[in-house]
Amino acid sequence: MRVLHVAEKPSVAKQLAGILAHATGGYQTRTGPSQFNSNMDFVYDFEGRPGVDMTMTSVLGHITELSFPDEARSWRHFHPADLFYLKVENRISDDDKTRRVCRNLEAEARGVQALVIWTDCDREGEYIGAQVAEVCRRVNPSLRVLRAHFSSIIPRDIHAAMRQLRSLDRRLADAVETRTELDLRIGAAFTRLQSITLQSRFPTAISGVVSYGPCQFPTLGFVVDRQVRISHFVAEPFWKMALLHTAPGDGAGSQSLAPPVTTAFRWRRGHLFDLGLVEALFFRALGQSAGGREARVCSVNERPVNRLRPLPLTTVEMQKVASSRLRIPSKELMDVAERLYNMGYISYPRTETDQFEQGFDLRGLAERLGQADPAGDRSTIGGYARWLLAPNGGGGITWPRAGRNNDHAHPPIHPTRPPGSEFSERERRVYELVTRRFLACVSQNAVASQTTVTLSVGEETFTASGLQVRERHWLDVYYPYVTWTDRAIGHYEPGTVLEPDTFCLESGQTTPPNNLTEAELIALMDANGIGTDATIHEHIQKVLQREYVIRRKPGDQLAPSNLGLALVDAYHSLGYLLAKPHMRAKTERDMKAICEGRDTKADVIAREIRLYRAIFDHVFADRTALVLSVKKHLDVAPNQQSDSFDMLGAPSYSRTGERTAPPSNLPPVWRPPVAGGGTGFNGPSANRRSLPDWRDSSAPMGKRTRLDGPDTPTGSRPQQHQQSQLCFHCHQPGHFSSSCPSRAGHTAGGGGGAGGGVICFRCNKPGHFSTNCPEAGGGPPQRSALGSRGGAARGRAAPLRRS
Template sequence: MRILCVAEKNSIAKSVASILGGGHFRRRDTKSKYIKNYDFDYDFGGQLGDCNVTMTAVSGHLTEASFPPEYSSWSSVPQEVLFDAQIRISVSKNSAPLADNIRREASNADYLYIWTDCDREGEYIGTEISNVARSGNSRIRVLRADFNNLERTHIIRAARNPRNLNQWAADAVAARIELDFRLGAIFTRIQTLQLQKAFEILKKRVISYGPCQFPTLGFVVDRWQRVEDFLPEQFWSIKLQDRRQAKTVTFNWKRNRVFDHLAALVYLERCLEAKVAKVTNVVQKPKTKYKPLPLTTVELTKLGPKFLRISAKKTLEIAEHLYTNGFVSYPRTETDQFDPGMDLQTLISKQTSDPSWGTFASDLLSGNFRNPRSGSHNDKAHPPIHPIAHVTQNALPSQDHWKVYQFITRRFLACCSDHARGAETIVEVTMGDEQFSQSGLTVLEHNYLDVYIYEKWNSSAQLPVYEMNDEFVPRQVNIIEGATTSPTYLTEPELISLMDANGIGTDATMAEHIEKVQEREYVLKRKRKGKGSGAGVSEFVPTSLGVALVKGYDEIGLEWSLTKPFLRREMEVQLKNIEKGQSSKNVLVEVTLTQFRDVFHLTKTRFECLLRRCKEYLEGQ
């Protein structure tokens, strides 16, 4: 029996071939310098038994969408005909050598074994590979490996327990590809042609439209507008201060602040008339700082920029490199709960030799282990991101690789630890009718914080002793004045949070959409100015063109503006329904195109709104 195995990347093909071949395989070159064929023998057990195996790979998608040549002219073909034009799905020029290799290797194979990533996109790439293989051997039978990391026993289990490709998941991707291709072409053409004609500065620019990129741009512009519109507003607060046991305690006013100076004076007068403050409540209670949930892709891409100062896209790329080298599990996952049967302690034991966290890992195995928290998400395909093997810093190609690996490992160990524990004292006082409070925290057990260095929880200055019904004359009671501060521009973690909450893109594509709006020069990333903890953080500001596009589409008066998340969020919901078998590809495509026909015709009718806004922001008129 001869088996052709195809992975999504050459690095995964090589790793799997090494595991199944027991470290022995014969390497053959292909027409692509990046893709190799690996030949070895393997006993799959069951009906397959001992087989001659060739393991090879693709480089992501094999195919691309295109319109027939008669639709290629932007100026002579009306954009609206593209709603109904035939779409061709064919092997891309760059992938032609890979497709030829698969056809040739499939021609004398009995089975095709798909080893693409086990997500929605991987299922679609699996169907692309299957179609190409069948063009070289119509009788070849198709199997699919179900795996999520490159640990040896896991790969062997996947090799011996194949499943079928998930056609529903592949259909969801096919629907998304068709819709993004059609809508991108239609709105990119109308925007580009009209704006190039009207503005010299845009003569050589392609004004691209993307169904995910435009809502992403919309979030950036919305925050920018809040910053632009901000006017500081004065406020007043009451400061109550006590001196006791050689300690100064400043109590916080329950009203926090008021925006009427006269009202603040009235409240202050009532306090002064009372002359003394009275302790109305003293509460001493345990305080818990909860350990983090298991790590998902969205969390990784949010926390990479925040904690590691690495962009979301680069953080995910590094995590994928760590995965393909067998150091961490599959980094594209929505799951934030570990399966109850997963052997976490064996994974912990692999970290006991590390000089930084080895002692902590050993302590977990010696009685400090606690079951991880369970979040509310489970994609039923992949576990949370976690380390598979220990690796030293010197064995990784860069400092950034080490930062990402260290973060994933420390997060995992923190998940398997206990919450941090403390004790809190809260003192509430009343002066006149006004209420004030202050609290003091004592951290008793750091627990997970000892390994998870990205969070801090410190004891505050200890409060002096207060007893119920104590009365005291405050050292100071007066009004303090302040002003509201401007909101800040969006940071990458904030932008990803907005995209996640509004269903813009998937956990694996959000970072790519953020990169796209920068590549298209709709958005700029810059370092935040000023002093304090926020200084130096990367933030996003829209370009003049980015602002003009958002303002123009908003002014057109669409029920669902292209720069708002509503249309895309509904599409993502329907894509998930297709993946679950609850809807069909054709229904979604038809319904979505009907919605966008109305959007297109209104855009075409009122395009002067876009022209007017571009004139305002690009030419200052």
């Protein structure tokens, strides 16, 4: 028997072979068709059989890719609307490296009885594993395919994975393939639309690709939203009372020796925006306190407070901390974390799990970390680990807090062995973050004593609080990333009367928010379901590469470029909120449903394509909005040259074997034009503006329909809008239910005449509204000056309270 093992990268394959072959004398290396992917032979026990011949090899990530046929590669000769229904091909990548990798897989797969996949244990790894299995089964159809599940490249986990081999999960691979196909179709169609339109009208200002991506645009939208808030911010003045007092320091029983402390007390009302009210309150307090010279100590409360240790480390949390504290961009962080994982120093760095499973050897890991820094104190990793485990030290290992997330695939990110000497500076800093976070989450909570003093000046109340940290615990090891320090406060006794150093009015004004930092953007994307823990950094990198977003110093704040603002503004002016997170978040939920077996790849693709194709039709018809928005934001005049879409003709869908027909069960407002039917982008078409009505609660998200008002120019546009209406009474297009011809009492005048098309919701009869229903009280009610129903007005009054 012979077994073939395939890892995702050559470096991982080498480490896996070294671990598996260690007990049998090592492995022998052979070269193959790919100079980058060696083949390593060794023997190992397999499913109870001792000494089975095995070969470990690798790939270089994805080996196949979804792409359009060659005929669709010409932007100027193929209509972008056809990309929504054109059949895609899953074929081996064109580059020579990938073709050599595939030839190596085919050569090694011949004559083996089993294939073991060692790709990363996530959706993307499952998809790569499915690609490997497909290539190998071309030459060995009866090949048995198994999957190794592991979280770190250390002997314990690798040997355990070999004892618990599973099957590939096709649902995970389907989810990735679904997202890949949707991103390809939607991104290619909208990218071509944007690029061709803008390049032809702004040849000097825009020469590169103006890309669109279903995740890329919501990422840009978060940055634009913050910039819009800043741009439209109007500062407002406010006023508040300020009180300062100097008292002997609270020196734990030796107040006379403690230096005096000046404490700033905070007005309980905060600040108010009404100067007259603040002045009235201030002068009243002066009159009640001998001109502000008497302040009474109302209470002094002391209580213990805990600073909870952090939750176990997830990918998103690691990205936020590294961006805000280490100033390492998320893309660079993930590259460094991937190298540390491949080197065997940390566990798999892409996980959303923030809880350790019962039985995890926390103490054993802490003991291994204690071998580092033999002479280090508690500020070092090794010194803190030894102190934590010492009988009279940090109290031993405490089971970590459990978060709410568990992907049941990987544990939280944690170190797997002590640090090495071969680290680069970035690798050392990322390793320290992971390791210090682990030691912090297995430590005890920090404990402090908080003292809160309350003063009153007349009827106005002021508070101040001090803090004294008693037991630091996890703060001693996690100090580079969080601070919790003493905050001094003077010594006060309840009931005493004192004279403030300062009691006055202060003014200020509200300030605009700052531009988003990368850590804040990551948090927004995670909270709104944009991308996954493994792809968030890629979307941020993409908008930076496309120069839709730029970094601003200091603080690495993110701001939209003029082009980024123009694109978001253009879609917003058309009524589409494509830069909002709702549509992509729904797609990510659909991916999860596929993984869990609650939905299928075919159904999700059909729904998404139907939605985005309808949006594309509308944007294409009104693509002048893109030109006007770019003109406004880039301050560049477009030329008068028309784009090249007029030469493409109408899109087609019906070439057998080359294109797939659109779904036949679409509602009338969604049906795409059919080739040869006299419809399309360049001629009159009832479907050109086919969009679901905003009153339809079942309509897909993303469209804020713009209804044509009385100022709409005469021509074909009102007729097109009428054709896109859908009646909820007869379910026919061309009108709304309020003017449905099949309803009783409908007149040709619609709803604008004397009762025409109007239905009473009280008696269900035509000709009047429910407020004028004769059956409500014997005739239309008489209006009076006090109310719309006559008689005395009734209601409830409440005073306005300022706070």
